[in-house]
Amino acid sequence: MKTEAAVLYGMGAAAPYARSQPLRIEEVDLADPGPGEVLVEVAAAGLCHSDLSVIDGTRPRVMPMVMGHEAAGVVRELGPGTTGFGVGDHVVFAFVPACGHCLPCGTGRAALCENGARANSAGTLLSGNTRFTNARGERLHHHLGVSAFSRHTVAAAESLVRIPDDLPLHTAALFGCAVMTGVGAVLNTARVEAGTAVAVFGLGGVGLAAVIGARAAGAGPIVAVDVVASKLELAVRCGATDVVDAARVDPVAAVREFTRGGADTAIECAGIERVLVQAYEATRRGGTTVTVGLPHPSRQFSVPSVTLVTEERTVKGSYMGSAVPRRDIPRYVAMHQGGRLPVDLLFTDTVRLGDINEAFDRLARGEAVRQIVRFQ
Numbered sequence: 001m002k003t004e005a006a007v008l009y010g011m012g013a014a015a016p017y018a019r020s021q022p023l024r025i026e027e028v029d030l031a032d033p034g035p036g037e038v039l040v041e042v043a044a045a046g047l048c049h050s051d052l053s054v055i056d057g058t059r060p061r062v063m064p065m066v067m068g069h070e071a072a073g074v075v076r077e078l079g080p081g082t083t084g085f086g087v088g089d090h091v092v093f094a095f096v097p098a099c100g101h102c103l104p105c106g107t108g109r110a111a112l113c114e115n116g117a118r119a120n121s122a123g124t125l126l127s128g129n130t131r132f133t134n135a136r137g138e139r140l141h142h143h144l145g146v147s148a149f150s151r152h153t154v155a156a157a158e159s160l161v162r163i164p165d166d167l168p169l170h171t172a173a174l175f176g177c178a179v180m181t182g183v184g185a186v187l188n189t190a191r192v193e194a195g196t197a198v199a200v201f202g203l204g205g206v207g208l209a210a211v212i213g214a215r216a217a218g219a220g221p222i223v224a225v226d227v228v229a230s231k232l233e234l235a236v237r238c239g240a241t242d243v244v245d246a247a248r249v250d251p252v253a254a255v256r257e258f259t260r261g262g263a264d265t266a267i268e269c270a271g272i273e274r275v276l277v278q279a280y281e282a283t284r285r286g287g288t289t290v291t292v293g294l295p296h297p298s299r300q301f302s303v304p305s306v307t308l309v310t311e312e313r314t315v316k317g318s319y320m321g322s323a324v325p326r327r328d329i330p331r332y333v334a335m336h337q338g339g340r341l342p343v344d345l346l347f348t349d350t351v352r353l354g355d356i357n358e359a360f361d362r363l364a365r366g367e368a369v370r371q372i373v374r375f376q
């Protein structure tokens, strides 16, 4: 079939993207779903900093690629032998397909699926195939098995999680990345306990979801740190008890003061290694620092290693919220529907696919949290 998609042909275009237009909106060919695959009509797709990081070259990927990895939609067709889904099902995409039989999958660490990671690096579906071609017959790669900046897409069944029909699809999209990552970092990676002090550095979609998750876990105080004032106001609505403008004051000293000596858990969601060091320094003795941000692979961070020993500090990475998507997305949806995860606060605006480059400029400038491309 023909569909309309946002295709990235090369990384590192000059900003502003409104001028350089790195994403081209094109009519492309989408092949039928193969065995174990599903054709999905995308209803809503969020713009995440990880898409921006591919566009600007911070997260190198194989080109050309149909971008987008945070989305929800409706199943339209099943490939031969595909089970577990029916036409008309509402689904959220998980951006690591979990094969179910590698060692990480077998030990409950679906976010680290080896076959999923291999396919994502290659820009293919879990099967190793690609399904998009452009008008010149060039094969286009899949972004994290999702490629949601397209009216229709084909994904492995392992990339999909069924959700209730009564959850609006533009809200559901947020669960695919921001919510699974931010809430998962709190509940799965850090295992934040009620009554403990949490600091969140970087208040985009992911960081604000971490604030919401910390609130749901009963943490307190919850200190939220950013360099953009509007993000701080939003963080309070998400459940932060205290906010720090890191453009004006030393965030380490401020967090240590609000938490009376340091946070039990600090979560870095800015994607800047200097901020990761600040998060580490803002924890108390025995504290845990969770890093979620994705700086360029060449970036390094440095802390006095002896403090890991004498102060029993922990630094943990959190990919996709250390989630098992088929376990966690239904849980987080239920928490949302029960009023405990007010994730609609992450929604900034709806954008048309044709205006996506301008929308990425707004994300890069810190002017937006989650902007959602609506196809329906």
Ligand SMILES: NC(=O)c1ccc[n+]([C@@H]2O[C@H](COP(=O)([O-])OP(=O)(O)OC[C@H]3O[C@@H](n4cnc5c(N)ncnc54)[C@H](O)[C@@H]3O)[C@@H](O)[C@H]2O)c1
Binding pocket: 047, 048, 049, 050, 053, 177, 178, 181, 201, 202, 203, 204, 205, 206, 207, 225, 226, 227, 228, 231, 246, 269, 270, 271, 272, 275, 291, 292, 293, 294, 295, 318, 319, 320, 321, 363, 366, 368, 369
């Ligand atoms: N680990 C994962 O699985 C995963 C998933 C999604 C996104 N990410 C990464 O997480 C990061 C956040 O993603 P997002 O979509 O929320 O991004 P975003 O651009 O919406 O938010 C980043 C925030 O960091 C703030 N910031 C910038 N400099 C800062 C500083 N010095 N101190 C404090 N805050 C600062 C910005 O103002 C912004 O609010 C990115 O690096 C992204 O690639 C990781």
Ligand SMILES: [Zn+2]
Binding pocket: 048, 049, 050, 051, 069, 070, 177, 178
């Ligand atoms: Zn993302």
Ligand SMILES: [Zn+2]
Binding pocket: 098, 099, 100, 101, 102, 103, 104, 105, 106, 112, 113, 114, 115, 116
């Ligand atoms: Zn696996």
